[in-house]
Amino acid sequence: MGAGHLSVEYDPRPSAVSEARAEVRRQLEGWGLADLDDLADVAELLVSELATNALVHSASRFRLTLFAAHGILRCEVRDYGNRVPRVLDAGASDSGRGMFLVDALSRRWGCHQDGPGKTVWFELGTCGSDDCGRRQS
Numbered sequence: 001m002g003a004g005h006l007s008v009e010y011d012p013r014p015s016a017v018s019e020a021r022a023e024v025r026r027q028l029e030g031w032g033l034a035d036l037d038d039l040a041d042v043a044e045l046l047v048s049e050l051a052t053n054a055l056v057h058s059a060s061r062f063r064l065t066l067f068a069a070h071g072i073l074r075c076e077v078r079d080y081g082n083r084v085p086r087v088l089d090a091g092a093s094d095s096g097r098g099m100f101l102v103d104a105l106s107r108r109w110g111c112h113q114d115g116p117g118k119t120v121w122f123e124l125g126t127c128g129s130d131d132c133g134r135r136q137s
């Protein structure tokens with residue numbers, strides 16, 4: 001329970017975002033992690049943000065990869081764009097809040113170049129305690 005790996009590739013179409021969210025929920029249920037606090041809700045939200053960014057900014061196929069082990073859920077979205085994500089001020093804008101949410105809700109996140117493209121990732125804690133999954137100083 002609480003360990004696993006999944007990798008799925010999606011075509012660049014709007015329905016891919018909802019498909020990725022549903023896959024996250026399905027996998028977390030299968031791994032016995034869906035009932036931990038708000039883990040599944042947060043993971044779905046943040047994957048939705050990364051998948052949307054992949055579609056909007058790279059208009060390419062993207063790959064969702066999930067890893068769960070040792071008290072950590074790591075979610076990665078790899079696309080073929082070169083634009084590196086930035087955290088913008090949440091402000092009053094109708095868009096641009098995705099990475100602000102990723103930064104605020106994840107334990108940690110990052111981005112690395114992968115040849116022709118990049119991988120954006122975040123981690124959430126899965127240990128179920130009050131301090132699990134929160135950014136450590």
